[in-house]
Amino acid sequence: MYKLDQPPLLFESSRPGRSTAILPDSDVPDRPLDAILPGAHLASNAPPLPELAELDVVRHYTNLSTLNMAIDANFYPLGSCTMKYNPKRNERLAGLPGFASQHPYQEESTLQGLLQLLFELQEMLAEIAGLHAVSLQPAAGAQGELTALLVAAAYFKDRGDRRTQILIPDSAHGTNPASAHLAGFEAVTIKSDARGLVDLADFRSKLSDETAVFMMTNPNTVGLFDPQIGTIAQLLHERGGLLYLDGANMNAILGIVRPGDMGVDLMHYNPHKTFSGPHGGGGPGAGPIAVRDFLAPFLPAPIVARSDDGTYRLDADRPKSIGRVRSFFGNTGVLFRAYCYIRSQGPDGLKSVAEHAVLNANYLMQLVKDLYPVHYPGRCMHEFVASARSIAREKGIRAMDIAKALIDHNFHAPTVYFPLIVPEAIMIEPTETESRETLEQFARVLRSIVDENPATLHDAPHTTPISRPDEVKATKTPVLKWQPGN
Numbered sequence: 001m002y003k004l005d006q007p008p009l010l011f012e013s014s015r016p017g018r019s020t021a022i023l024p025d026s027d028v029p030d031r032p033l034d035a036i037l038p039g040a041h042l043a044s045n046a047p048p049l050p051e052l053a054e055l056d057v058v059r060h061y062t063n064l065s066t067l068n069m070a071i072d073a074n075f076y077p078l079g080s081c082t083m084k085y086n087p088k089r090n091e092r093l094a095g096l097p098g099f100a101s102q103h104p105y106q107e108e109s110t111l112q113g114l115l116q117l118l119f120e121l122q123e124m125l126a127e128i129a130g131l132h133a134v135s136l137q138p139a140a141g142a143q144g145e146l147t148a149l150l151v152a153a154a155y156f157k158d159r160g161d162r163r164t165q166i167l168i169p170d171s172a173h174g175t176n177p178a179s180a181h182l183a184g185f186e187a188v189t190i191k192s193d194a195r196g197l198v199d200l201a202d203f204r205s206k207l208s209d210e211t212a213v214f215m216m217t218n219p220n221t222v223g224l225f226d227p228q229i230g231t232i233a234q235l236l237h238e239r240g241g242l243l244y245l246d247g248a249n250m251n252a253i254l255g256i257v258r259p260g261d262m263g264v265d266l267m268h269y270n271p272h273k274t275f276s277g278p279h280g281g282g283g284p285g286a287g288p289i290a291v292r293d294f295l296a297p298f299l300p301a302p303i304v305a306r307s308d309d310g311t312y313r314l315d316a317d318r319p320k321s322i323g324r325v326r327s328f329f330g331n332t333g334v335l336f337r338a339y340c341y342i343r344s345q346g347p348d349g350l351k352s353v354a355e356h357a358v359l360n361a362n363y364l365m366q367l368v369k370d371l372y373p374v375h376y377p378g379r380c381m382h383e384f385v386a387s388a389r390s391i392a393r394e395k396g397i398r399a400m401d402i403a404k405a406l407i408d409h410n411f412h413a414p415t416v417y418f419p420l421i422v423p424e425a426i427m428i429e430p431t432e433t434e435s436r437e438t439l440e441q442f443a444r445v446l447r448s449i450v451d452e453n454p455a456t457l458h459d460a461p462h463t464t465p466i467s468r469p470d471e472v473k474a475t476k477t478p479v480l481k482w483q484p485g486n
């Protein structure tokens with residue numbers, strides 16, 4: 001629903017002939033365009049680009065940028081897909097021309113610094129995972145999942161072992177079953193037990209010689225660490241299956257426990273949740289994967305290798321590789337930020353990141369849990385999932401109303417209605433970088449919202465140009481292109 005006046009699009013503000021470009025006269029003799037470019041390459045009509053003065057364009061984009069909720073301006077306790085604060089130092093370092101201005105087709109000898117950095121990042125990610133080899137190619141967590149499952153599929157094929165199923169807990173992120181399906185497997189759901197952990201009896205009953213991989217998120221999406229992981233790994237390995245870790249929640253265990261030591265065979269990282277990268281969301285982020293030694297031959301090629309003479313190269317001579325999943329070396333800009341983050345924290349810093357992420361989540365949970373009961377009680381890890389079920393029953397205020405009302409109080413809305421196993425779920429992940437004052441302010445607002453008029457909350461947010469779009473329509477029939485006259 002549109003409430004405030006919509007700022008006009010640049011196309012709508014366009015006036016013929018308006019511009020601020022002050023260019024010297026061309027000293028190249030005028031030649032008809034098709035004498036320079038063969039006709040076949042010329043569009044029959046010039047694209048209808050808007051014509052505007054520079055000041056109009058600057059104001060347009062500056063105003064648009066202020067409409068955005070962003071981690072640099074607002075507390076962003078999203079939950080699950082949280083992007084934590086990215087220190088500006090990492091942005092600056094990743095933007096150094098020595099890194100940012102390199103061309104991927106340059107000779108390897110002129111890319112040594114960049115390749116060294118990527119090689120060292122591979123080593124650091126392997127060390128943090130407690131695994132042996134890393135591919136930096138995947139462009140997002142979801143693509144990391146798919147890549148790792150393709151690696152697993154290639155491994156089983158190489159052994160002549162035709163396994164068809166991937167087991168996935170019902171609390172998993174939706175990308176897990178999607179990746180299993182795309183990699184050619186059948187996704188089999190494993191129930192959660194009353195504690196919110198993997199239901200071991202259900203796991204045992206569905207584990208078979210058809211099981212290729214169990215995809216486990218630990219800590220899981222209800223914010224709990226599943227201590228059964230060792231038993232799960234053992235049972236799985238006895239049947240020849242592999243244990244995959246959806247490493248999206250590594251922020252809670254960095255430097256404290258290594259996935260490989262818990263029996264994990266392959267995993268992905270989400271640098272936007274852990275190592276200060278921008279969020280990929282299936283796109284321009286990064287989702288590096290780490291695997292055990294026997295899976296390394298199947299990793300995407302090339303990987304960055306160090307030669308005996310100390311120089312770095314792209315090693316594409318990997319006959320069992322699943323091939324490329326991303327052009328060139330992956331999204332290096334995001335990977336550089338992850339490198340800077342890990343190097344600037346150091347081993348002790350990473351551990352303290354995890355400790356503070358868990359402390360902040362528990363502190364915030366304590367401040368609100370009498371009003372917003374936590375569906376699976378107990379100490380949480382990096383995030384907690386509260387339920388607005390009783391508030392909805394008693395006051396008619398639903399999780400969505402609360403999330404939207406928070407926007408009017410200048411907070412980014414938390415994730416709601418996920419995971420699906422929690423009714424009226426409100427998933428909150430504060431991350432380690434928020435101060436005690438911010439957490440307390442957020443808790444005060446969360447508590448006060450339930451006393452607001454439910455009818456007013458149903459229309460929240462009231463302070464944004466658009467209050468509640470029709471979400472189904474926006475997803476199913478998005479209008480992505482400006483049409484003249486619309």
Ligand SMILES: Cc1ncc(COP(=O)(O)O)c(C=O)c1O
Pocket residue numbers: 080081082140141142143173175217221246248249270273279280281282285287
């Ligand atoms: C648990 C979990 N798995 C997978 C993903 C998918 O990652 P991405 O959004 O980078 O594709 C996310 C999102 O951050 C997540 O929270």
